[in-house]
Amino acid sequence: xxxxxxxxxxxxxxxxxxxxxxxxxxxxxxxxxxxxxxxxxxxxxxxxxxxxxxxxxxxxxxxxxxxxxxxxxxxxxxxxxxxxxxxxxxxxxxxxxxxxxxxxxxxxxxxxxxxxxxxxxxxxxxxxxxxxxxxxxxxxxxxxxxxxxxxxxxxxxxxxxxxxxxxxxxxxxxxxxxxxxxxxxxxxxxxxxxxxxxxxxxxxxxxxxxxxxxxxxxxxxxxxxxxxxxxxxxxxxxxxxxxxxxxxxxxxxxxxxxxxxxxxxxxxxxxxxxxxxxxxxxxxxxxxxxxxxxxxxxxxxxxxxxxxxxxxxxxxxxxxxxxxxxxxxxxxxxxxxxxxxxxxxxxxxxxxxxxxxxxxxxxxxxxxxxxxxxxxxxxxxxxxxxxxxxxxxxxxxxxxxxxxxxxxxxxxxxxxxxxxxxxxxx
Numbered sequence: 001x002x003x004x005x006x007x008x009x010x011x012x013x014x015x016x017x018x019x020x021x022x023x024x025x026x027x028x029x030x031x032x033x034x035x036x037x038x039x040x041x042x043x044x045x046x047x048x049x050x051x052x053x054x055x056x057x058x059x060x061x062x063x064x065x066x067x068x069x070x071x072x073x074x075x076x077x078x079x080x081x082x083x084x085x086x087x088x089x090x091x092x093x094x095x096x097x098x099x100x101x102x103x104x105x106x107x108x109x110x111x112x113x114x115x116x117x118x119x120x121x122x123x124x125x126x127x128x129x130x131x132x133x134x135x136x137x138x139x140x141x142x143x144x145x146x147x148x149x150x151x152x153x154x155x156x157x158x159x160x161x162x163x164x165x166x167x168x169x170x171x172x173x174x175x176x177x178x179x180x181x182x183x184x185x186x187x188x189x190x191x192x193x194x195x196x197x198x199x200x201x202x203x204x205x206x207x208x209x210x211x212x213x214x215x216x217x218x219x220x221x222x223x224x225x226x227x228x229x230x231x232x233x234x235x236x237x238x239x240x241x242x243x244x245x246x247x248x249x250x251x252x253x254x255x256x257x258x259x260x261x262x263x264x265x266x267x268x269x270x271x272x273x274x275x276x277x278x279x280x281x282x283x284x285x286x287x288x289x290x291x292x293x294x295x296x297x298x299x300x301x302x303x304x305x306x307x308x309x310x311x312x313x314x315x316x317x318x319x320x321x322x323x324x325x326x327x328x329x330x331x332x333x334x335x336x337x338x339x340x341x342x343x344x345x346x347x348x349x350x351x352x353x354x355x356x357x358x359x360x361x362x363x364x365x366x367x368x369x370x371x372x373x374x375x376x377x378x379x380x381x382x383x384x385x386x387x388x389x390x391x392x393x394x395x396x397x398x399x400x401x402x403x404x405x406x407x408x409x410x411x412x413x414x415x416x417x418x419x420x421x422x423x424x425x426x
Contacts, residue, residue: 004085005290008290009283009286009287009289009290010286010419011031012028012031012270012274012286012289012290013282013283013286014077015031016026016274016282016286017027017078017282018078021275022217023217024271024274024275026210026213026214026217026267027213027218028213028216028266028267028271029271030209030210030213037202037206041202042061042195043180043194043195043198043199044195044196044198044199045061046058046061046191046195046196047190047191047192047193047194047195047196048191048192048195049061050191050192051190051191052190073159080233085159085177088144088145089145090145091139091140091145091146091147092145093139094136094139094140094143094146094147094148095132095147095186096134096140097132097133097135097136098132098147098148099325100128100129100132101129101130101132101133101136102129102295102298103129104126104128104129104132105125105126105129105133106298106299106302107125108122108125108129109299109302109303110302110305110306111307111391112306113309113310113313115302123355137150138347143410147287148287148288148291149281149284149285149288152281152284152285152288153277155277156392157272157276157393158273158276158277158285158288160389160390160392160393161221161269161272161273161276161289161393162273162288162289162292163386163389164225164265164269164386164390164393165267165269165273165289165292165293165296166266166292166293166295166296166299167296167382167383167385167386167389168262168293168296168386169292169293169294169295169296169297169300169380170296170297170299170300170303171232171300171379171382171383171386172262172297172300173296173297173298173300173301174300174301174303174304174379174398175232175236175258175379176198177301177304177305178304178308178372178376178379179197179198179239179255180194180195180197180198182242183197183251185368185372186242186243186244186248186368186369186372187244188363193248194233197248197251197252197255198252198255198259200225200252200255200256201252201255201258201259202257202259202262202419204256204259204260204263205260205263207266208260208263209263209266211263211287212224212263212264212266212267212268213267215264216264216268216271217282220394221268221269221271221272221275221393221394222268222272222390222391222393222394223394224264224265224268224274225264225265225268225269225390225393226387226390226391226394227261227264227379228261228262228263228264228265228268229261229265229383229384229387229390230261230383230384230385230387231257231258231260231264232258232261232262232265232383233261233263233379233380233381233383233384234252234257234258234261234380235254235255235256235257235258235259235260235261236254236258236376236377236379236380237376237377237380238254238257239251239376240373240376240377240380241373242254242372243369243373243374244365246367260386261287261383270289272393273285273289274289275285283357286399304375304378304379307374307375307378308371308372308374308375309374311371311374311375312367312368312370312371313367314371315366315367315370315371316363316364316367318341319363319366319367320363323359323363326375330359333359333362334352334355334356334359337354337355337358337359338351338355341354341355
């Protein structure tokens with residue numbers, strides 16, 4: 001996590017410094033290809049490693065790629081001269097406050113269902129985390145070298161892009177978590193098969209990113225972003241009706257539709273955010289974008305797990321309340337199971353307890369399926385709501401371009417010389 005936090009902003013800044021403005025979208029698309037190809041093939045390879053060896057072997061997978069990247073980076077990465085200006089002091093107080101706020105708030109949201117939302121433990125973590133977050137914001141506004149430059153949020157276009165980045169991170173990470181868990185918990189897939197479900201979607205994303213990156217250089221940034229959000233919402237919406245009978249290729253197709261939407265979002269979102277900033281603010285702006293996106297990912301996984309648990313408990317209670325003597329369907333089900341147990345040779349004394357236990361498992365399985373369906377619906381709604389800041393991004397972009405055009409016209413008008421201005425009319 002520390003390594004990724006250092007690498008990702010520097011990669012984006014490097015590309016913006018190397019590539020001209022009309023090719024940055026394509027560059028971000030190619031960069032995005034490298035970013036998403038690992039999640040495309042990683043789950044499948046990880047599933048094979050789990051099924052063939054053990055989960056411990058997964059941690060050996062990144063090592064050869066790290067050595068290759070280290071070797072190639074030392075050759076091809078552009079060199080940067082050391083600045084004579086002294087480095088700003090690291091904000092250790094702000095860093096400590098940020099870590100405290102994130103740990104407490106994320107832990108409170110994750111453990112709320114376990115200990116109770118009104119328990120002293122959860123309320124205490126929530127209050128302390130909120131105070132730490134408020135103190136962090138104050139220190140960043142007053143500090144000379146802040147970790148998170150809050151002044152950049154005054155830029156409407158940049159702020160709108162960050163809001164989309166937060167939702168994008170939340171939805172992307174949440175869907176990457178909930179889809180493999182669904183196909184294993186509901187459909188009974190092995191780890192390998194669960195990884196293979198996402199592979200076609202990842203490969204489609206890899207093939208699409210160079211094209212969508214080139215597209216982002218020629219159209220307004222908000223257009224592909226909104227198109228991508230709609231595609232992702234459609235893919236998640238199609239998953240709402242999925243259950244144990246949904247076929248492998250059908251669910252893989254739904255995942256492909258949602259991941260195809262990400263191909264439009266990834267290059268345009270980063271380019272839109274950094275295009276809103278002057279060159280001297282690219283370093284801080286890139287750090288803000290990556291922080292907000294990763295924060296959205298952490299919050300997305302936490303919240304989707306909590307939502308899944310809450311909805312599963314809700315549906316379990318509702319379905320359990322319907323299992324009464326007046327429920328003809330349940331009575332017929334118990335009778336059929338008891339008949340099968342009698343045919344298998346079990347005594348009448350144990351037939352009904354076994355049948356009731358099996359009915360309870362069926363009810364919980366149905367509640368779990370309905371909980372996942374509610375989770376897919378929530379993902380679709382979140383991405384549809386993200387259309388609002390994406391639309392605002394387009395509005396602020398038009399306003400910024402209008403201001404830039406007016407400034408350009410003013411600069412293009414030749415100034416009258418003093419002698420000419422003082423000349424009398426003839």
